[in-house]
Amino acid sequence: TNFNAPLFRTSTDPADAGLNVDAAIQTYFDAGVPAEKLVLGVPFYGKGWAGVSDVDSGLYQPASGAAPGTWEEGSYNYNDIKEKYLSTEKRHWNAEAYVPWLYDPERKIFISYDDPQSLEAKAGYARDLGLAGVMIWELSQGDETLIDAIHQGLAVGGPPRPTAVPSVVAPRPFEN
Numbered sequence: 407t408n409f410n411a412p413l414f415r416t417s418t419d420p421a422d423a424g425l426n427v428d429a430a431i432q433t434y435f436d437a438g439v440p441a442e443k444l445v446l447g448v449p450f451y452g453k454g455w456a457g458v459s460d461v462d463s464g465l466y467q468p469a470s471g472a473a474p475g476t477w478e479e480g481s482y483n484y485n486d487i488k489e490k491y492l493s494t495e496k497r498h499w500n501a502e503a504y505v506p507w508l509y510d511p512e513r514k515i516f517i518s519y520d521d522p523q524s525l526e527a528k529a530g531y532a533r534d535l536g537l538a539g540v541m542i543w544e545l546s547q548g549d550e551t552l553i554d555a556i557h558q559g560l561a562v563g564g565p566p567r568p569t570a571v572p573s574v575v576a577p578r579p580f581e582n
Contacts, residue, residue, distance in 0.1 A: 407467050410453045410518040412503035413528055414568050419503075420466055426503070427528060428567065431535065441536040448528050448540055448556070450548035452482045452519025463498050464509035464516035473515045483547030487519050499523070504565060522555035529556040530564025 408419065412426040423429060427446065434444055457470025472480030482491075487508070495508040495517075504527040508517040520528075529540050540556055542548070 407455050407458055407464055407469055407516045409503050409505045409507065411449050411520060412505050413531060414503055416500060416502040442538050444537045445539050445541045446528060446532040446537055447543055448525055449520050449543055450484045450545065450552055452487055452517050454480055454482055454515055454517040456515055458514050458516040460511040465507065473517065482517060482519065484519060484552060485547060485549060487517065491517065502568065522551045525552055526555040526559035527564050529559025530562060533560050534563050
């Protein structure tokens with residue numbers, strides 16, 4: 407289990423150092439793409455995993471497979487998360503990655519998603535770096551609280567960028 411779309415890498419993240427918003431944007435900058443040509447995509451959905459042990463509230467743990475989901479296994483839209491899960495499962499927040507997650511220790515389900523707090527941070531990040539804007543995938547999966555959060559982030563800016571974490575890139579399954 408890991409975050410669906412973390413803004414920054416955490417100091418304890420065991421995954422590829424490039425799997426976060428900041429690393430992706432920095433890769434484009436390193437390739438010479440100007441900020442005003444980049445639009446940051448943000449998700450109005452989350453990803454869920456089943457069979458997750460109750461260690462660190464499910465974060466960075468093995469899973470037995472995808473959780474039930476909204477439309478397909480492992481995929482939840484924000485409206486469904488808000489309606490069915492936020493009132494019954496404990497919300498956790500990672501202050502390094504600027505993202506929330508839910509964990510249900512009884513059902514052993516972990517859900518990583520974006521919410522108003524994380525989307526405000528991402529939109530503010532886009533503003534602070536002078537990006538062309540923010541793109542939403544998929545508008546119908548969210549509500550006005552998410553749109554308002556993006557508007558707020560674009561108006562006030564985002565969190566400070568952390569000091570760079572050493573970049574140890576782990577090979578992905580399709581790489582040799």
